[in-house]
Amino acid sequence: MRERARDQGGPGTLTDDLVIPEIDPSTLADEPLAELAARYRLRPSAARPGVFAYARQLWERRHFIVGFATARNVAMYTEARLGQLWQVLTPLLNAAVYYLIFGLILGTSRGVPNFTAFLITGIFIFNFTQRAFITTSRVMPDSLPLIRALPFPRASLPIGYVLIELEQLGMSMVVLTVIVLATREPLTWYWLLAIPALALQAVFNVGMGLFLARLGAGADDFSQLLPFLVRTWMYVSGVMFSIQTIGYLRDRPTLTYLLQINPAAVYISLVRNAILQSQRNAWPGSKPYNAANCAAYHAATAAGTKGGPVLEFSAYCHGTVTMPGLWLWGIGWAIVALVVGFVFFWQAETRYGRG
Amino acid sequence: MASGPVATDGAEPTVVVDDLHVVYRVFGAGGDKGTAATALMRVVKRQRRPSVREVHAIRGISFVINHGDAVGIIGRNGSGKSTLLQAIAGLLPPERGCVYTSGQAALLGVNAALLDDLTGERNVVLGCLAMGMSPQETKDRYQSIVDFSGVGNFIDYPMRTYSTGMAQRLRFSIASAKNHEILMIDEALATGDANFRAKSHERIVQLRAEAGTVFLVAHNLAEIEASCNRVIWLEKGKIMRQGYDVPAIVDAYLEATGGEPRKRDKPEHNEHSAAG
Numbered sequence: 001m002r003e004r005a006r007d008q009g010g011p012g013t014l015t016d017d018l019v020i021p022e023i024d025p026s027t028l029a030d031e032p033l034a035e036l037a038a039r040y041r042l043r044p045s046a047a048r049p050g051v052f053a054y055a056r057q058l059w060e061r062r063h064f065i066v067g068f069a070t071a072r073n074v075a076m077y078t079e080a081r082l083g084q085l086w087q088v089l090t091p092l093l094n095a096a097v098y099y100l101i102f103g104l105i106l107g108t109s110r111g112v113p114n115f116t117a118f119l120i121t122g123i124f125i126f127n128f129t130q131r132a133f134i135t136t137s138r139v140m141p142d143s144l145p146l147i148r149a150l151p152f153p154r155a156s157l158p159i160g161y162v163l164i165e166l167e168q169l170g171m172s173m174v175v176l177t178v179i180v181l182a183t184r185e186p187l188t189w190y191w192l193l194a195i196p197a198l199a200l201q202a203v204f205n206v207g208m209g210l211f212l213a214r215l216g217a218g219a220d221d222f223s224q225l226l227p228f229l230v231r232t233w234m235y236v237s238g239v240m241f242s243i244q245t246i247g248y249l250r251d252r253p254t255l256t257y258l259l260q261i262n263p264a265a266v267y268i269s270l271v272r273n274a275i276l277q278s279q280r281n282a283w284p285g286s287k288p289y290n291a292a293n294c295a296a297y298h299a300a301t302a303a304g305t306k307g308g309p310v311l312e313f314s315a316y317c318h319g320t321v322t323m324p325g326l327w328l329w330g331i332g333w334a335i336v337a338l339v340v341g342f343v344f345f346w347q348a349e350t351r352y353g354r355g
Numbered sequence: 356m357a358s359g360p361v362a363t364d365g366a367e368p369t370v371v372v373d374d375l376h377v378v379y380r381v382f383g384a385g386g387d388k389g390t391a392a393t394a395l396m397r398v399v400k401r402q403r404r405p406s407v408r409e410v411h412a413i414r415g416i417s418f419v420i421n422h423g424d425a426v427g428i429i430g431r432n433g434s435g436k437s438t439l440l441q442a443i444a445g446l447l448p449p450e451r452g453c454v455y456t457s458g459q460a461a462l463l464g465v466n467a468a469l470l471d472d473l474t475g476e477r478n479v480v481l482g483c484l485a486m487g488m489s490p491q492e493t494k495d496r497y498q499s500i501v502d503f504s505g506v507g508n509f510i511d512y513p514m515r516t517y518s519t520g521m522a523q524r525l526r527f528s529i530a531s532a533k534n535h536e537i538l539m540i541d542e543a544l545a546t547g548d549a550n551f552r553a554k555s556h557e558r559i560v561q562l563r564a565e566a567g568t569v570f571l572v573a574h575n576l577a578e579i580e581a582s583c584n585r586v587i588w589l590e591k592g593k594i595m596r597q598g599y600d601v602p603a604i605v606d607a608y609l610e611a612t613g614g615e616p617r618k619r620d621k622p623e624h625n626e627h628s629a630a631g
Contacts, residue, residue: 020594021595033371036419037368040368041457042370042456044455046448046449046454063484063489071473071477075513078472078513148446149462150486350445351448
């Protein structure tokens with residue numbers, strides 16, 4: 001490949017030939033140039049700093065990252081007549097579409113108390129991860145001119161993009177609060193638990209965003225494929241149905257466990273349990289096991305009962321993951337994603353300008 | 356004819372380029388018909404995408420630049436001038452060889468793309484922050500940057516509404532707001548109006564005094580002769596000639612590329628010509 005590239009020359013190369021003299025590098029200095037550079041303490045311009053030095057550089061550019069995210073967010077809707085109103089309208093319309101399809105037409109609401117709030121919470125929380133994944137997978141090719149113009153730690157870009165989504169999520173959370181309160185969920189101190197849950201999710205998204213940014217920097221095929229992978233992920237993460245209501249999973253505890261501990265399901269469950277009392281009360285395993293109540297719950301689910309206290313009897317069934325267990329998984333996923341993603345992105349730091 | 360040896364004794368090198376090769380990938384270059392069927396055939400036959408081409412833009416360049424040098428880079432379109440500067444700045448990774456510098460090199464380029472859909476004001480702030488200034492420093496310099504650029508009320512408009520010259524003026528003002536050890540200017544002034552050119556020429560002289568080393572890419576050879584004491588002539592990604600004898604190399608370049616010889620009515624301002 002390289003041989004072929006050499007033959008083609010640069011894009012503007014003219015065909016009329018000038019004879020280019022071969023220059024003997026030894027005429028430049030009395031010693032190899034690398035040694036000369038070392039003697040004067042010159043550093044390679046495309047050198048990659050150590051991983052900790054890189055993290056420090058990134059911290060020094062924090063104002064740039066935040067400013068970049070905010071400015072991008074403001075600019076996102078400048079072309080629209082309704083302007084920043086779309087920040088609120090987008091999540092609302094999203095919720096309306098999913099409610100129409102999954103709540104009214106497909107009827108996945110069975111066995112779930114307060115399904116409206118359950119569904120919209122799930123969609124908003126998953127949407128944060130989904131948008132973060134898809135935008136970060138394209139950030140490096142999209143920002144190539146910026147990368148070739150200014151030196152700065154490249155990780156600023158995917159992190160900035162996740163921040164943009166975090167700011168959008170903030171707007172969604174305001175909308176969500178109104179909806180949840182309108183469905184007569186009480187405002188309790190548990191709501192505060194949503195903050196650490198979202199913080200963990202943001203850390204997870206940053207880590208995965210860094211990982212995906214490097215994958216997306218190579219071939220475009222990856223960012224074409226990603227939306228399908230993410231959508232599949234959404235359908236298995238209990239966004240528009242409750243994992244414990246699926247009859248197929250009842251005798252498959254391992255599969256249920258795996259679905260329950262997948263990062264999307266973990267962060268969604270954490271936020272639901274924080275802001276939805278009905279979900280908190282219905283969390284399987286949160287009350288001592290009671291075979292009769294659990295059976296009553298399954299019977300009600302099978303019969304398609306839409307409401308009533310019996311839907312919260314799932315709390316009397318055996319749980320797959322306890323609530324503290326959910327938190328541990330949430331913390332674990334965040335740390336693993338951040339460390340792996342950061343190191344993986346950093347390894348290619350000097351190569352992003354190549355395209 | 357080949358470039359003479361460059362004296363390094365007594366001088367302090369700030370940029371050492373050692374057998375540099377740069378290859379970058381271009382997407383969407385011409386190729387097949389671009390239908391799904393041809394793409395499938397390619398996958399089946401295990402061929403590479405013809406629309407992705409690798410361009411070997413720099414093919415083995417070595418030189419040593421010393422503290423206090425102002426280096427003009429000349430060459431025809433596509434000879435690798437801008438790529439060389441991007442490689443020195445560490446923005447494009449070398450395929451082979453290495454560039455050593457004494458510090459971070461700052462590049463003022465034509466395509467120093469800022470964020471087009473943001474206002475000039477946001478671009479000034481973000482540009483300063485990206486160059487590593489603190490928010491306080493950014494605030495302090497903001498007004499002087501805007502004043503120098505002379506874009507006036509347009510500072511509140513998105514940059515995509517700017518004329519080429521206006522955008523370039525703003526970029527130059529942002530990039531030159533900071534003192535750089537190694538400063539590289541890539542045709543950054545080509546589209547500014549006469550008044551701004553005079554202003555920016557002054558600014559370059561000032562930056563040169565503060566910076567250790569300056570690189571200047573320009574098709575305006577008068578500008579090269581006026582501000583550089585050394586010149587590198589690139590041809591197809593290699594060095595054709597280089598040295599301290601700026602007028603002689605410029606003349607040879609003009610002769611080889613079919614340009615009119617330059618008329619010089621006064622002795623050249625060139626304090627280093629003896630070294631070449």
